[in-house]
Amino acid sequence: MDIITQFPHSIIDEPDMGITLSDGCRLSARVFMPEEAKERPFPAILEYIPYRKRDGTIERDEMMHKYFSGRGYVVLRVDMRGSGESTGLMYDEYTKEELSDCVEVINWIASQSWCDGNVGMMGKSWGGFNCIQVAMLQPSPLKAIISGYSTVDRYSDDIHYKGGCLLNENLSWSGTMLSYSSRPPDPQLVGSKWKDMWIERLENLPFYGAKWMQHSNRDNYWKHGSLCENYDSLTTPTLAFGGWADNYMNTVSNLIENVTNTTVKGIVGPWVHQYPHTADPMPQIGFLQEALRWWDRWLKGHKTGVEEDPNYRIYLQESVKPSRKIRHRPGHWIVEKDWPKSIIKSENYNLSCCNILGGKPDSLNYIIKSPQICGFAAGSYFPMSSSVPEQPGNQSQDDAYSLSFDSDITTKVLDIVGRPKIRLTLRSNKTRAHLCVRLCDVSPDGLSTRITYGLLNLAHKDSHENPSSVPVDEDFDVELELDQTAYKLLAGNRLRVAISNSYWPLVWPVSEQATLTLVKGNLILPVRPESSKPEYTFSDPECAKPWSRTTIRPPSYSKKVITDQTNEAVTLEIFDDYGIVEDDHHKLQMGTIVREKFSIHPDDPLCASGEVHWTQTLKRNKWNIRTEIYNSLTSDKQNFYMLAKVEAYEDEKLIFEKDFNEKISRSYH
Numbered sequence: 001m002d003i004i005t006q007f008p009h010s011i012i013d014e015p016d017m018g019i020t021l022s023d024g025c026r027l028s029a030r031v032f033m034p035e036e037a038k039e040r041p042f043p044a045i046l047e048y049i050p051y052r053k054r055d056g057t058i059e060r061d062e063m064m065h066k067y068f069s070g071r072g073y074v075v076l077r078v079d080m081r082g083s084g085e086s087t088g089l090m091y092d093e094y095t096k097e098e099l100s101d102c103v104e105v106i107n108w109i110a111s112q113s114w115c116d117g118n119v120g121m122m123g124k125s126w127g128g129f130n131c132i133q134v135a136m137l138q139p140s141p142l143k144a145i146i147s148g149y150s151t152v153d154r155y156s157d158d159i160h161y162k163g164g165c166l167l168n169e170n171l172s173w174s175g176t177m178l179s180y181s182s183r184p185p186d187p188q189l190v191g192s193k194w195k196d197m198w199i200e201r202l203e204n205l206p207f208y209g210a211k212w213m214q215h216s217n218r219d220n221y222w223k224h225g226s227l228c229e230n231y232d233s234l235t236t237p238t239l240a241f242g243g244w245a246d247n248y249m250n251t252v253s254n255l256i257e258n259v260t261n262t263t264v265k266g267i268v269g270p271w272v273h274q275y276p277h278t279a280d281p282m283p284q285i286g287f288l289q290e291a292l293r294w295w296d297r298w299l300k301g302h303k304t305g306v307e308e309d310p311n312y313r314i315y316l317q318e319s320v321k322p323s324r325k326i327r328h329r330p331g332h333w334i335v336e337k338d339w340p341k342s343i344i345k346s347e348n349y350n351l352s353c354c355n356i357l358g359g360k361p362d363s364l365n366y367i368i369k370s371p372q373i374c375g376f377a378a379g380s381y382f383p384m385s386s387s388v389p390e391q392p393g394n395q396s397q398d399d400a401y402s403l404s405f406d407s408d409i410t411t412k413v414l415d416i417v418g419r420p421k422i423r424l425t426l427r428s429n430k431t432r433a434h435l436c437v438r439l440c441d442v443s444p445d446g447l448s449t450r451i452t453y454g455l456l457n458l459a460h461k462d463s464h465e466n467p468s469s470v471p472v473d474e475d476f477d478v479e480l481e482l483d484q485t486a487y488k489l490l491a492g493n494r495l496r497v498a499i500s501n502s503y504w505p506l507v508w509p510v511s512e513q514a515t516l517t518l519v520k521g522n523l524i525l526p527v528r529p530e531s532s533k534p535e536y537t538f539s540d541p542e543c544a545k546p547w548s549r550t551t552i553r554p555p556s557y558s559k560k561v562i563t564d565q566t567n568e569a570v571t572l573e574i575f576d577d578y579g580i581v582e583d584d585h586h587k588l589q590m591g592t593i594v595r596e597k598f599s600i601h602p603d604d605p606l607c608a609s610g611e612v613h614w615t616q617t618l619k620r621n622k623w624n625i626r627t628e629i630y631n632s633l634t635s636d637k638q639n640f641y642m643l644a645k646v647e648a649y650e651d652e653k654l655i656f657e658k659d660f661n662e663k664i665s666r667s668y669h
Contacts, residue, residue, distance in 0.1 A: 001277070001284070002542045007070025009034035015054075015586075016085060016189040019078065021104050028053075028085035028189065029078040030061065032069035037114035043143075043299035044074040044115045048102050048134075049127040050083035050090060054186050055590040055618065058583070059547045060275060066544035067288050073295060074114055078105060082201060085185040091206045093177075094129060094154065094225045102130065103139045110141035117141055118299045122291070124148035124241075124275060125248075133225045135236040144298030146291055148241045149248040149273055152231075152258070155222035155464060157250055159381065160212045163480070164460030164467065165434055166508040166669050168598060168610055168633075169381040174209025174644070175594075175612030175631035181205055182627045182646055183616055188586060195650075202648055202656045209631060210642045210662035216669055218464035231258040238264045239294045239306075241287070243271030243279060244317060245326075245383050245391055249484045250419070256311050257340040263307055266339075268486070269315045270329035272383040272390070277541035280386040281329040283315075286539030310335035313536050316415060319441050319490040322449040324379060324389035331488065332534040334417070344418055344528045349407065349495070351424075351521040357405040357497055361520065366403055368426075368516040370500035371602035373570045374401035375436070376561055377450075378506045388557045388576070395440050395448035395498065402498040403518060406442065414489040418526030420452060420482045422497065425521065427476075430514035431469040432668065433458045436503040437480055439523075440496040441489055448496060451489075454482040455507060459668035467668040475519055488531075497523055502605075505572050505598035509605035511637045511666060548584040553591065555579035569607070571599040580617065591617040609634050624651050640664040 014031040021027065030053045034042055045068055051057050057077065065075040080098060082090030090098075102121075110117045119141040121131040128150030135145050151157040159169040182205060184198035215221040223229050238259065240252045252266035267290070271279035276287035293304040318330040336342055352359030377398045383390035422437050438453040459467040461478045470476070489495065501516050502509055556577045563570050573596070580591035595613040614629040626649040634641045644660040 002540060003545055004067065004542050005545055009036060009070050009072055011035070011066055011069045012037075019105055019108055021101055025081050025088040025101070026086065027078055027081060027101070027105065029076045032065045032075040033114060034069060034072055034074065037074055041114055041116035042072055042074050043118040043120065043295070044076060044109045045120045045122060045295065046076050046078060046106065046109065047123050047127050048078045048080060048105065048121070048130060049123060050080045050180060051126070052084040052180065052183065053077045053079055054084055054189070055588055056084070056180070060278070062545065062547040063278070063543035064275065064288060067542070068292065068295065070544065071292055073299070076109065082181065085189045087197060089201065089204045090181060092208070092211060093126065094133060096224070099130065099133050099137060099225070102134045103137055106134070106139045106141050118143050120144045120146070120295055120299050122146040125150070125273065129225070132227055132234065132238070135238070136227060136230070136233040138233070138235060142236055144237045144294060146239045146294060148275065149243070149246055150240070151248060151251050152227040152254045154226045155218040157248065161216070162507070163455035164457030164464050165455045166213070166216070167381060168505050168508060170212055171209055171610045171631060171633045172596060172612055174212070175614055175629055177208045178205065178631060178644060178646060179614035179616055179627065179629045182629060182648060183618065184625055186588060187623060188588070188620070198648070199656065202646065202658065205646060205658060207642075207644060207660040207662060209644070210660065210664060213640055213642065213664045216667050217467060228254070228258070232261055234259050235261045237262050237298050239291070240264065241267040241269075241276055243269055243273070244315065244485065245270060245272045245281060247381055253312070253339070253484050265306065265309050265311060267313045268484075270317055270331065272385060274384065277543060281326045283328070284541045286541050288542055289539045310337045310536065312336040312339040314417065314486045316417070316486045316488055316531060318488045319443070319493055320449060321443060321447050322392065322394040324391050324393045325386050326391055327386045332531070333536040333538070334486070334531045335535045344526045347525045347527045349523040349525060351405045351497065351518070351523070355405050357407040357495055357523065361522065364518050364520055366518045368403045368499055368501050368518060369513070370401045370502045372502050372504055372509055372513070372600045372605055372608070373602045374398050374500045375503035375506055376570070376572065378503065381506055389559055392450040395438065395450050396446065398438070398500070399440065399448050399496065399498045402438070402500040404496055404498045407495040410489060410491050410493055410495070412491055413530050415528040415530050416451065416485060416487045416489060416525060417528040419484050420526060421479060421524040422454070422482065423477070423479045423522050423524070425475055425477050425519040427473060427517040427519060428458065428470045428514050429472060430512050431472060432510040432512060433470050433514035433516060434501050434503070434507060434510055435478065435480065435516070436500045436507070437482060438498045439482060440498055441487070442494040442496050444492055451487045452482045452485040454480045455503065456480050457668065504600050504608070505610075508633070508635070508669070509600070509608055510669065511605060511635070513603065513605055549581045550584060552580040552582055552589060567601070569599055569601045571597060573597050587620050589617070589619040606636055625649065626652070635666065637666070639666055
């Protein structure tokens with residue numbers, strides 16, 4: 001990483017600029033501004049999220065936003081209402097209020113003397129979501145967006161449901177948001193009213209996870225903010241990025257394929273859920289330079305050539321042995337200039353007798369009945385780093401718990417680029433069942449690497465909006481798209497299709513353990529002509545000077561899968577201590593510890609349980625704050641039971657506690 005310390009413009013750093021909305025709510029913005037903005041206006045870039053600019057995103061803000069400001073942009077990192085130092089209350093994610101607030105913010109920015117009226121918006125994850133959603137509302141000053149790790153469909157491609165299956169990430173994210181929302185503003189910025197603001201937040205905390213579970217089908221709750229409902233509403237030039245080690249890998253292609261009213265360009269690298277100039281697995285890219293080219297074109301009118309960039313720049317990953325901590329992914333960049341028009345062809349592989357992939361289209365009578373512990377090799381749903389074991393591991397044990405079909409040993413390289421599809425004819429002995437299909441790369445030594453996968457709640461096989469019971473003892477057809485991938489299968493390896501009806505701890509199990517029968521099936525594989533050398537080259541990554549802080553307590557991490565030999569229950573335990581650091585400038589100390597536990601018995605889906613516990617600390621001199629968040633989930637045949645507890649401490653004295661207790665119908669889950 002090249003650290004840039006000299007820029008064309010000196011930077012003014014304003015830690016708390018107030019933006020007062022029409023209803024009186026004051027949003028707090030950290031603003032990086034060229035010094036010359038006092039005399040003449042500049043374009044502006046907005047990042048608008050609830051993750052606390054003071055103690056949450058400060059590390060990446062320093063490296064990224066100062067880079068843009070030093071190049072001639074006013075950059076605003078705004079905390080949404082109810083978060084950080086902003087007043088008001090937050091009740092959910094991506095609400096109409098959140099988006100209308102943002103439109104107000106954009107119009108306010110455009111009217112300021114230091115702004116020339118041109119505004120861009122950027123972000124990843126939540127910030128990537130809402131810059132697409134705000135662009136759909138078409139505020140006139142918004143001239144371009146950069147969206148990363150986002151979605152066009154809030155139901156099908158987020159952290160709550162996948163293929164109609166309830167993700168355990170829904171529980172984890174519920175705990176995360178309770179923890180973020182329960183923290184106070186910084187008294188150094190808001191003064192003596194900090195405690196009143198804090199208590200108001202605590203008293204009005206929503207129960208996020210239970211609310212999301214009450215919308216178990218794809219209803220209007222999820223359609224709101226989903227671009228796929230009206231792709232024509234996006235008329236703002238869009239640069240989208242994602243990563244193969246993330247779970248938002250489908251969005252970039254979805255945008256390029258479906259948005260026709262504006263320029264859309266996409267980049268997908270080998271990365272986890274981080275910005276591409278800092279993410280691993282490496283190689284990282286000069287993402288800030290790419291973003292600057294985008295801003296210079298659409299906010300300043302410079303001819304930077306971004307319109308001529310390929311529609312889709314893709315990192316083609318090479319075959320590797322499985323590892324939960326891949327720091328560098330071999331491969332190279334390929335381009336699809338006119339995606340979705342492409343030279344990619346479909347190849348058909350039948351699921352054949354003797355567990356052969358690619359034989360005759362045989363009639364089968366093969367049983368799929370996976371133990372509930374199938375899936376422990378899946379890794380985290382959203383890996384955040386390659387320094388801890390969050391990526392998928394060796395799939396061999398999960399393969400053994402699945403119905404698998406292997407191809408012959410390949411005699412040539414196979415470049416798989418796109419979304420594989422699987423078509424199956426099945427029977428079920430229960431009205432509820434899940435389906436998980438994994439495509440794996442099996443090396444000569446028998447190790448199995450997950451290439452891509454897909455999930456389907458079979459009650460949702462015809463509709464996510466109107467699910468229906470799975471027919472019992474009747475043949476039925478399903479077609480399942482696996483996630484986007486770009487993967488080079490080396491000669492001498494085998495392809496494997498592994499089919500299971502459980503995938504714990506990624507997915508909460510259905511209420512009864514079904515037995516599926518595979519009658520027939522085939523795999524449709526998107527194959528690109530072999531690429532043997534790079535087709536595109538990015539600049540090396542750059543950034544502004546990193547955040548200056550002092551480590552008080554170093555981070556630590558442990559991840560264990562424990563089998564209780566007395567009752568055969570298997571438990572995943574994660575302990576993630578982010579440590580304590582102190583900002584060298586404003587002296588705020590911040591610490592985080594996250595604990596997660598997911599337990600299940602191989603033969604009993606009803607004993608599944610999940611627990612999340614967050615500890616957050618904030619300290620400066622005599623000011624000492626701690627919050628404890630507990631969130632858990634269990635179920636029986638009819639209902640889910642989600643519990644939560646919030647505790648807030650000042651100087652180690654408990655000053656607030658609140659309990660949540662919700663029973664939610666399982667419906668078709």
